[in-house]
Amino acid sequence: MxxxxxxxxxxxxxxxxxxxxxxxxxxxxxxxxxxxxxxxxxxxxxxxxxxxxxxxxxxxxxxxxxxxxxxxQETGPRLNPGMDRLKGFTEEMRLLGKVASSRILERAIVSDRSIASIFGLPSPARFLKLVRVRYGDGIPLSREVAWYNLAEAPALEHGDLSGSVYAFLAEQCGTPLNYCDQTVEATTPNQEEAEIFGFTQPVPCLLIKRRSYTHGNIMVEYVEGLFRGDAYSYRLRLGA
Missing domain, CATH: 1.10.10.10 (Winged helix-like DNA-binding domain superfamily/Winged helix DNA-binding domain)
Structure with missing residues (x-):
């Protein structure tokens, strides 16, 4: 001084x-x-x-x-990924010039009646539940809770999912994703999510719900991803 x-x-x-x-x-x-x-x-x-x-x-x-x-905190502009095509978080970060990484909070094989109904499957159907924090250049950007249809991608049960699950589906399972149905809504993080993002008070976030399908129109993934609102915004290009 x-x-x-x-x-x-x-x-x-x-x-x-x-x-x-x-x-x-x-x-x-x-x-x-x-x-x-x-x-x-x-x-x-x-x-x-x-x-x-x-x-x-x-x-x-x-x-x-x-x-x-x-x-x-990040001092640059907010991340503005496009929604023009289906791509995973790892590819999204690469396109934005950032290094993607993940921390797995939970990985379990589950049977869940409500999740099975989302997939249109019987109640005893088995799913891989994967909860991860996703980072861009070491900054926590999202918390994802995802379920995967093990009947269509059984290799996920014991596979290395430290990187891109979408790449694993395509390369190891022979089940590349073809399209998804996705919704985006505003929400407030709970206490655990706020701590992950380093928030001292609630900050509006984006909740993205995605259902992803193979070329045979079979649903393989359902994911709910919470993206921090102080660093993320989405852009859309709409034709006339």
């Missing part, structure tokens, strides 16, 4: 942190120390750090992570 200026210390700290964030020196996904820790490290009062952090939060550059500190 400089002592040859009349600028308040909190404003100096805020401007220095903002410059580091916008230059990419502190990239999106970086976790900054909690207020007390940073104050002790810099020899400042906690109130000074708190004021600087609050301003950066108002500018949408930081998001509180509670006791863990503050998460640097």
């Amino acid at each position: 400089r002592d040859d200026t009349a600028m308040p210390l909190y404003q100096q700290l805020e401007q220095q942190l903002e410059a580091l964030i916008r230059s990419g020196t502190l990239p999106a996904g970086t976790v900054l120390p909690a207020e007390r820790q940073l104050a002790e490290h810099l020899g400042l009062s906690r109130a000074t750090v708190q004021k600087a952090y609050n301003t950066l939060r108002q500018h949408k550059l930081l998001a509180s992570q509670g006791r863990r500190g503050f998460l640097v």
Whole structure:
């Protein structure tokens, strides 16, 4: 901090942190120390750090992570993937110039009457249930809950699904997807989803529900994906 200026210390700290964030020196996904820790490290009062952090939060550059500190937010424009054709998250990120990754929260073989009815199958039908957090350049962008028809793609039961499930369906199961029916609606994340996205208060999100089919018009996938509203918007091109 400089002592040859009349600028308040909190404003100096805020401007220095903002410059580091916008230059990419502190990239999106970086976790900054909690207020007390940073104050002790810099020899400042906690109130000074708190004021600087609050301003950066108002500018949408930081998001509180509670006791863990503050998460640097994406400073670029929102992601604007098109809805012109069927593509999975991995391909979508590649087209946007980002690196896709996933974290599996749940993987189980289930029989579920309500899910079976969505697929138009008998109640005892077996499905792979897969719950994942999807990341773009290390930033959590969506939480997906998906069910897959194991009668049509049995290799999914024990397959490596750390990457693209759509690629696995095409290459390992011989069951490429042909088309989907998809809806998009606004919703509010629950507590678990808010924690995954690093939200300290509810932020509107996009809930995408998709039913995907093979060339034989057989439904293979049903997925409900929650996409963070502060980083995602969809674009459509509609012909006359």
